[in-house]
Amino acid sequence: MFRTTKILPTLCAFTLAWSALATTGVYAAETITLGAAVSFTGKYSTNGMHTKNGYDLAVARINETGGIKVGDNTYELKIIYYDDESTPARGTQLIERLVNQDKVNFILGPYSSGLTKAIAPVTEKYRVPMVEGNGASRALFDQGYRYLFAVLSTSEQYLQSAVDLAAERASAMGKEPSSVRIAGVFENDPFSQDVRAGVLDDAKRHGMKMVIDDKLPPEINDMSTSLTKVRALKPDLLVVSGHAKGAALAIRQVSEMKIDVPMLALTHCDSAQVIDKFGKTAEYALCASQWDRTLSYKDEWFGTAEEYAQLFETTYNYAPPYQAAESTATVLTFVDAFQRAGSIDKEKVRDALATTDRETFYGHIDFDDSGKNIAKPMVLYQVQDGEYKVVAPTKWASSELRHPTPPWAQRQP
Amino acid sequence: MDNITILVDAPILLVQLLLDGLLAGAIFALAAYGMALVWGVMNIINVSQGEYVMLGGFVAVLLAEAGIHPMLGVPLAALLLYLLGWLIYRLVIFRIVDRDLFISLLATFGISILLQQLANQMFGADVRTAEGELGTSFLFDGMVTIANIKLAAALIAVLTGGALWLFLKKSRLGQAIRATAQNARAARIMGIDTDRVYATTFALNAAICGAAGALVAMTWIIHPYFGLVYTIRSFMIVVVAGLGNLLGVIAAGLGLGAAENFAGFVLGVEYQAAFVFTLLVVILLARNLLLGRKRQYLK
Structure with missing residues (x-):
């Protein structure tokens, strides 16, 4: 007994001394720690995993390529993660913990507008910069937050290009854009209502009429009443926004009820995996996307968007x-800010973030005063022969739009 | 107002709305049927109802993903959920029979959270569907379209409901279940193993919900957190139909389904739920008034 009590402290001291030596001697690089509360469990767990994978890939890449040079020092990146369980209350607690206990000075955003909305007041209180890539609600950017920056396009832009596209097609067919009639079915949640606001703005700009403007309850599981109206009113464009469940329901019920509509535009097709699940019935559908691998953006860390996609896949x-x-782009934005600030002081980094103006594989990033990225457009896919093809905006399009969608009677089953 | 004009211009849409509503109502009625059974026999309001529907749905989804027709998911889900129901009774529910209503609410609420999270861990949080690929039926020159899967689902729902009703009326076990519902103590004195009756009832409820869930996955969508919708619908239907009135449950399910669809069309989908809940209040008030009158008469 006597012996072990003596040996133990000696051993501990020795180990401590050794590890201290090891860290100072061998690993010269210091570490910048980023913090993130991401949904590993709960209803956002799938997208939470995408978010984490995006963050991790960026960190791995930065560290592999020699870290970040900030002033005279070189730093490696590290992320401390917690699981916010997809609940806003837990998210706020964890940010408090990251800032107060883990002494993290830089926060990466969570998944979803709701969770971002919950934690933004906390990062604001502690004056800790947060860069996020998964909170698109525009309500995040009218609060006057100073420490919040978002690399993605805000939600009202999701389906605006669909309205523009419908106007373009009307002109091409010799009709007035104002003759286009729009049917909108939007989930009654902040995100989809933002999407709706964007569509309404654009419809107004073109002088178009909204013939249907339905608000689906968030627990929606049936869209048949709205689609019955679509059958009666025969609009030129049907716009549906209701996360993955809205996309899945729209594709399923439009095909089952054989609703003929020349143009169908959705959000969240890829989360709903409409091509895998519904095969040919998903053809012709237009889907809003923040980014695509075929776009010609590039940066010095990942190369082109396609090269990024290949690395991610392997x-x-x-x-x-x-x-x-967009999660990867979030980390890159921090890295760029560290380099330009020449310091890891959080105020200096915040100021550097505010003046960000650079290209990444994800698109151009340039924040306005409210912290949202105004330099990157949304793109619109169309499902063509079982693949997503970019059809709008025309500048980035890789394929011709197939329009109008033929009636069901003429489509191959 | 515009929406009423549409209906006046194209009255055929009334048929579409009515059919869609009735067919949706049939599936809700099935889940409600199970709830009425457990409530009536065991005096437990089972708020984990929707989670059995969700699990049944995942059975169909997994079958479809394995290349097997999800229709087989209906009996398979019923079987698997029967076993799960039995297990849950043996682990938890038997402790709360005859206890305060509040305890049973808490316990089943706990079970519901547990099942949600387990499903999320096992199957992921994505929205899933099972493709039956049964095609579409056209009526009235293609003006009314009904997905065949909805017809099949409604048929199965009604058949299952009918079979259950027969089972309760005719079979020994069914009679024992009804006897226990009427007076558990007397049933026990008459030699009925009420514990077994309770276990069967609870397992049967889970099985019915499982079958309903498989139909839901083929008709609409499922994900681990959508159970609550079905719990609330079931609750509403049972309240409207009244306890111990199993045929009433089917009627209420169909009626609410149709009413909801019309309300959604005329008032807009955002008022759909509000309309149905208002209807619920009206029905309860009306029933209370009628009962009140009856009592006075008896005096």
Whole structure:
């Protein structure tokens, strides 16, 4: 007994001394720690995983390529993660913990507008910069937050290009854009109502009429009443926004009820995996996306968007959804800010973030005063022969739009 | 107002709305049927009802993903959920029979959270569907379209409901279940193993919900957190139908389904739920008034 009590402290002291020596001697690089509360469990767990994979890929890449040079020092990156269980209350607690206990000075955003909305007041209180890539609600950017920056396009832009596209097609067919009639079915949640606001703005700009403007309850599981109206009113464009469940329901019920509509535009097609699940019935559908691998963006860390996508695929064995790409871009934005600030002081980094203006594989990033990225457009896919093809905006399009969608009677089953 | 004009212009849409509503109502009625059974026999309001529906749905989804027709998921889900129901009775529910209503609410609420999270861990949080690929039926020159899967689902729902009703009326076990519902103590004195009756009832409820869930996955969508919708619908239908009135449950399910669809069309989908809950209040008030009158008469 006597012996062990003596040996133990000696051993401890020795180990401590050794490890201290090891860290100072061998690993010269210091570490910048980023903090993130991401949904590993709960209803956002799938997208939470995409978010984490996106963050991890960026960190691995930065560290592999020699870390970040900030002033005279070189730093490696590290992320401390916690599981926010997809609940806002837990998210706020964890950010408090990251800032107060783990002494993290830089926060990476969670998944979803709701959770971002919950934690932004906390990062604001502690004056800790947060860069996020998964909270698109525009309500995040009218609060006057100073420490919040978002690399993605805000939600009202999701389906605006669909309205523009419908106007373009009307002109091409010799009709007035104002003759286009729009049917909108939007989930009654902040995100989809933002999407709706964007569509309404654009419809107004073109002088178009909204013939249907339905608000689906968030627990929706049936869209048949709205689609019955679509059958009666025969609009030129049907716009549906209701996360993955809205996309899945729209594709399923439009095909089952054989609703003929020349143009169908959705959000969240890829989370709903409409091509895998519904095959040919998903053809012609237009889907809003933040990013696509075929776009011609590039940066010095990952190369082109396509090269990023390939690296992601070999690392995680699935193609990167845009949720992962925007998460990676979030980390890159911090890295760029560290380098330009020449310091890891959080105020200096915050100021550097505010003046960000650079290209990444994810797109151009340039924050306005409210912290949202105003330099990157949304793109619109169309499902063509079982693949997503970018059809709008025209500048980035890789394929021709197939329009109008032929009636069901003429489509191959 | 515009929406009423549409209906006046194209009255055929009334048929579409009515059919869609009735067919949706049939599936809700099935889940409600199970709830009425457990409530009536065991005096437990089972708020984990929707979670059995969800689990049944995942059975169909997994079958479809394995290349087997999800229709087989209906009997398979019923079987698996029967076993799960039995297990849950033996682990938890038997402790709360005859206890305060509040305890049973808490316990089943706990079970519901547990099942949600387990499903999330096992199957992921994605929205899933099972494709039956049964095609579409056209009526009235294609003006009314009904997905065949909805017809099949409604048929199965009604058949299952009918079979259950027969089972309760005719079979020995069914009679024992009804006897226990009427007076558990007397039933026990008459030699009925009420514990077994309770276990069977609870397992049967889970099985019915499982079958309903498989139909839901083929008709609409499922994900681990959508159970609550079905719990609330079931609750509403049972309240409207009244306890111990199993045929009433089917009627209430169909009626609410149709009413909801019309309300959604005319008032807009955002008022759909509000309309149905208002209807619920009206029905309860009306029933209370009628009962009140009856009592006075008896005096």
